[in-house]
Amino acid sequence: MSWLILSLLFVATTISYLDGTKGLGIALAAGQEAPKAERGEQIQNASCTTCHDRRPIDRQALDEAGWMKVMASEIEKGAKVEKDDVPVLVAYLVKNHGPLPDGPGKEIVLNICTRCHDLQRVRRQRSSAEGWAEILDTMLNEGAPLSAQDFPVVLRYLARNFRPE
Ligand code: HEC
Ligand code: HEC
Numbered sequence: 176m177s178w179l180i181l182s183l184l185f186v187a188t189t190i191s192y193l194d195g196t197k198g199l200g201i202a203l204a205a206g207q208e209a210p211k212a213e214r215g216e217q218i219q220n221a222s223c224t225t226c227h228d229r230r231p232i233d234r235q236a237l238d239e240a241g242w243m244k245v246m247a248s249e250i251e252k253g254a255k256v257e258k259d260d261v262p263v264l265v266a267y268l269v270k271n272h273g274p275l276p277d278g279p280g281k282e283i284v285l286n287i288c289t290r291c292h293d294l295q296r297v298r299r300q301r302s303s304a305e306g307w308a309e310i311l312d313t314m315l316n317e318g319a320p321l322s323a324q325d326f327p328v329v330l331r332y333l334a335r336n337f338r339p340e
Contacts, residue, residue: 215267233289236275280332304334
């Protein structure tokens, strides 16, 4: 009987030891530069997708101050984020959902172009107006719900802000 208790004790201490080292590993990783985004994504998936999916996040394009504000209001709503994790998550959000140039078309882009892929796809692209018109035609063929009324507004917005350098 006592060997059973002993071995259970052993298992329990081993688990808590391993838990401790794992926590330490994550803490160390968060202090390094490269894996920061990875960690930010993990925090997002753990803390920000319990009440809603990623959609409300995907539709934002904010700077650091803007994301800090969102963080404060989400935490007030009940989101659980460790204090030390807040800056890591905010850095991740700024990197992936940073500000977009203002202007007509911005809201449509945030609303429509985030439905099938993230905005990084759009941000990376540099094209002439003709190039963007072609891309938008392709997106329509893919099923993008871009109305005939919104098409020229988005086209102008993209051609102005994402043209070849
Ligand atoms: C306790 C539930 C809960 C958690 C957890 C949560 N949210 Fe929310 N969030 C809400 C509610 C409720 C709304 C408002 C209704 C909606 O838009 O679905 C909202 C809306 C939002 C919006 C849109 C805000 C706006 O002004 O339109 C963003 C952005 C957002 N959440 C980001 C986050 C982020 C980032 C996290 C993780 C830190 C998070 N949320 C975690 C409940 C939550
Ligand atoms: C109905 C789904 C859908 C919507 C909505 C959508 N796209 Fe796409 N988009 C796609 C698909 C599918 C691809 C191709 C992905 C691939 O080839 O890997 C793509 C790829 C792209 C690319 C990369 C093209 C390339 O040649 O690499 C850009 C830029 C793009 N989309 C811009 C937009 C813009 C701007 C909007 C909003 C007007 C938008 N998308 C909305 C489905 C969509």
